[in-house]
Amino acid sequence: MTGDRRGFFVSIDGPSGVGKSTTIRELQTLLSARGVAAQWTVEPPRGDFLGDFTRTHGGRLHGLTLACLVAAARYRHVETTIGPALSRGELLISDRYLASTLVLQRLDGVPMDFLMLLNGYAPHPDLAVILTASPAAIRDRIARAGVTHRFRADPTAPIREVELYRDAATMLEDLGSRVLVIDSTEIPPSEVARRITDALPVLSLPSDPAAAAPPPQES
Ligand SMILES: Nc1ncnc2c1ncn2[C@@H]1O[C@H](COP(=O)(O)OP(=O)(O)OP(=O)(O)O)[C@@H](O)[C@H]1O
Numbered sequence: 001m002t003g004d005r006r007g008f009f010v011s012i013d014g015p016s017g018v019g020k021s022t023t024i025r026e027l028q029t030l031l032s033a034r035g036v037a038a039q040w041t042v043e044p045p046r047g048d049f050l051g052d053f054t055r056t057h058g059g060r061l062h063g064l065t066l067a068c069l070v071a072a073a074r075y076r077h078v079e080t081t082i083g084p085a086l087s088r089g090e091l092l093i094s095d096r097y098l099a100s101t102l103v104l105q106r107l108d109g110v111p112m113d114f115l116m117l118l119n120g121y122a123p124h125p126d127l128a129v130i131l132t133a134s135p136a137a138i139r140d141r142i143a144r145a146g147v148t149h150r151f152r153a154d155p156t157a158p159i160r161e162v163e164l165y166r167d168a169a170t171m172l173e174d175l176g177s178r179v180l181v182i183d184s185t186e187i188p189p190s191e192v193a194r195r196i197t198d199a200l201p202v203l204s205l206p207s208d209p210a211a212a213a214p215p216p217q218e219s
């Protein structure tokens with residue numbers, strides 16, 4: 001990434017099927033109700049030929065091959081979307097980013113040090129949100145929502161993903177990102193989204209939209 005980095009970069013990761021996309025929809029509603037402009041993106045990036053290729057063919061690829069493809073799609077994402085948004089000073093929120101690599105590619109047997117080297121030029125998020133839940137809750141959510149890719153299909157994945165996300169959180173903290181871990185086992189997506197807005201220091205958002213309303217005028 002070249003140029004000044006003036007924006008604020010939030011990544012939202014967590015075990016497959018934990019509720020990232022659902023939470024992000026809630027977050028979009030909450031931020032737009034408060035008049036906060038944000039740019040939304042996703043990894044692998046949709047609408048980009050390399051991101052779409054990764055989504056279409058990633059299910060048949062494993063290990064080093066998938067790790068390299070995901071990293072290539074990420075560097076293109078940095079060039080086309082992440083870098084420009086941060087240079088323009090925007091709030092950028094990504095559904096999955098580096099933490100997903102530090103978990104999914106490790107599930108595929110790729111060593112952490114190779115993943116760190118491969119992703120060494122990707123900008124770190126300012127705030128890395130790790131959404132977690134008990135493995136039983138995740139399995140239940142996947143059973144209700146359905147299997148959409150191979151990482152959702154493995155019934156042993158939730159327990160291993162939850163553990164690997166703990167390591168990823170430590171790693172991201174060591175790299176200088178602020179890490180916010182939210183256990184969503186007992187809380188609805190709207191509450192998870194509210195906790196994320198509370199962690200956006202640059203915005204100083206009130207946690208209750210009613211608190212943002214002007215006081216009633218006396219006549
Ligand atoms: N906090 C929550 N409590 C209960 N159910 C939830 C919660 N968040 C999401 N869900 C439900 O869990 C299911 C999976 O959610 P979602 O598709 O958002 O997960 P995801 O993490 O984006 O999945 P993937 O990693 O495969 O993209 C959905 O049916 C959703 O309604």
Ligand SMILES: Cc1cn([C@H]2C[C@H](O)[C@@H](COP(=O)(O)O)O2)c(=O)[nH]c1=O
Nearest residue numbers: 043044058070096097100101104105149
């Ligand atoms: C960012 C990232 C993604 N993947 C894989 C995992 C899934 O097959 C798709 C993402 O699909 P979802 O609808 O968001 O669950 O991409 C990966 O293997 N490694 C990564 O770092």
